Amino acid sequence: MSRRRPGRDDSPDRLYTLTGGRSSSGSDVFDLVTLIVAECDPVPGMQSEHAAILRMSRFPTAVVEIAAELELPVSIVRILLADLLGTGRISARHPRTAHGSAHSSYRLPDPDILEQVLVGLRNL
Amino acid sequence: MDSAISEQGADRPDDRPPALRSTADNGLKIVIVGGFGVGKTTMVRSVSEIRPLNTEETMTKAGEAVDDTAGVATKTATTVAFDFGRITLDAHNVLYLFGAPGQERFWFLWDRLFSGTLGAVVLVDTRRLADSWYAIDRLEHHGTPFVVACNDFGGPAHTPEQVREALDLPEGVPLVFCDARSRESSKDVLISLIQHLQAYPAPLTPEPAP
Numbered sequence: 204m205s206r207r208r209p210g211r212d213d214s215p216d217r218l219y220t221l222t223g224g225r226s227s228s229g230s231d232v233f234d235l236v237t238l239i240v241a242e243c244d245p246v247p248g249m250q251s252e253h254a255a256i257l258r259m260s261r262f263p264t265a266v267v268e269i270a271a272e273l274e275l276p277v278s279i280v281r282i283l284l285a286d287l288l289g290t291g292r293i294s295a296r297h298p299r300t301a302h303g304s305a306h307s308s309y310r311l312p313d314p315d316i317l318e319q320v321l322v323g324l325r326n327l
Numbered sequence: 328m329d330s331a332i333s334e335q336g337a338d339r340p341d342d343r344p345p346a347l348r349s350t351a352d353n354g355l356k357i358v359i360v361g362g363f364g365v366g367k368t369t370m371v372r373s374v375s376e377i378r379p380l381n382t383e384e385t386m387t388k389a390g391e392a393v394d395d396t397a398g399v400a401t402k403t404a405t406t407v408a409f410d411f412g413r414i415t416l417d418a419h420n421v422l423y424l425f426g427a428p429g430q431e432r433f434w435f436l437w438d439r440l441f442s443g444t445l446g447a448v449v450l451v452d453t454r455r456l457a458d459s460w461y462a463i464d465r466l467e468h469h470g471t472p473f474v475v476a477c478n479d480f481g482g483p484a485h486t487p488e489q490v491r492e493a494l495d496l497p498e499g500v501p502l503v504f505c506d507a508r509s510r511e512s513s514k515d516v517l518i519s520l521i522q523h524l525q526a527y528p529a530p531l532t533p534e535p536a537p
Contacts, residue, residue, distance in 0.1 A: 234354065234443060235354075235356065235423070235425075235440055235441075236354025236355065236356050236421070236423050237354060238347070238351055238352060238353075238354050238421070240349075259343070261346075262346035262347055262348070262349055262351075263346075263347045263348075263349065263351040263352070263421075264346075264347065265354050265413075265421070265423060267380075267382055267411055267423065268344070268380065268413075270382040270383075271380035271381060271382040271411075272343075272380075274382075276382070276383050276384055276385045276406075277382060277383070277384045277440070278384060278385060278386070296351075296352040296353070296354075298353060298354050298355065298356075298443055299352075299353045300353075300355060300443055300445065309469060309470040309471045309472070310443075311472075311524065311527055312355075312445050312524065314525070316353075316355070316420070317445070317521055317524055317525050318525075319416065319417060319419075319420055320355060320416060320420065320422060320445065320521050321518065321521045321522070321525070322416075322417070323414070323415075323416025323417050323420060323422070324414075324416070324422075324514055324517055324518050324521065325518065327374070327414065327510075327514055
């Protein structure tokens with residue numbers, strides 16, 4: 204099966220409709236690997252993408268996994284997630300590495316985290 | 328084809344990657360950068376617990392380009408596609424591996440996508456070393472620590488010294504040889520990156536007052 208490429212084959216109109224034409228303000232809190240957890244079940248009448256996000260995040264699911272599953276660009280998914288977070292329908296578990304603002308340069312990760320990663324990799 | 332976001336599509340349990348544990352609360356990233364065909368997806372696949380997934384990020388910059396015909400400002404979109412896989416490290420930590428192209432437009436999105444990354448692996452094909460120059464230059468510019476991993480394509484063997492010289496690689500950057508198809512070998516590359524990070528010089532921070 205040939206998978207569609209998210210974003211590329213979508214008409215801008217579709218993406219506009221999904222987000223109600225909003226830009227990305229307020230959605231930058233979501234890192235690619237922020238883990239999303241649904242706090243409720245979908246309800247009838249909910250936008251289908253919102254409902255799909257709630258179903259797929261019954262267990263923790265990264266933003267980037269949601270984007271891949273929905274076949275939508277990450278920036279669009281961030282906006283959808285901001286809606287759900289704003290209404291308390293999801294919670295977000297943000298990465299705990301030393302993490303500067305979007306434009307800061309590299310910051311070295313916490314040594315404890317590095318040790319945990321090393322142990323985890325060796326145990327694979 | 329069916330849509331993943333239709334009522335039916337979103338509930339396909341068979342097509343869904345295995346769920347993370349409910350205790351998972353810390354997502355981590357490592358980026359594997361390299362030219363086309365160098366084996367990024369192969370490496371992601373060999374260590375990932377899920378079949379590699381693909382997604383895209385698009386950044387639209389309004390009004391930068393002007394359409395000559397219409398004479399009006401248009402929007403230019405930078406789109407970058409990337410593969411990723413996942414490794415559950417323990418009850419809390421989940422490592423995501425991103426395979427990303429090293430081409431120029433990709434670096435416009437680096438901060439948006441990969442800020443907070445632990446570090447990077449530059450995957451190189453020794454037959455096409457020049458393909459990696461740009462990625463190495465950008466990582467150095469960003470100050471992101473990285474290791475260079477030469478994927479073994481069975482070509483003529485190069486000594487580490489030859490590769491270092493061809494890449495103009497600083498002494499402190501680890502250089503390893505690997506087989507991206509091998510889980511153990513790819514795992515070793517990731518371990519070499521973490522060890523490099525552990526030895527990485529700490530940033531100069533003021534001593535706390537006594």
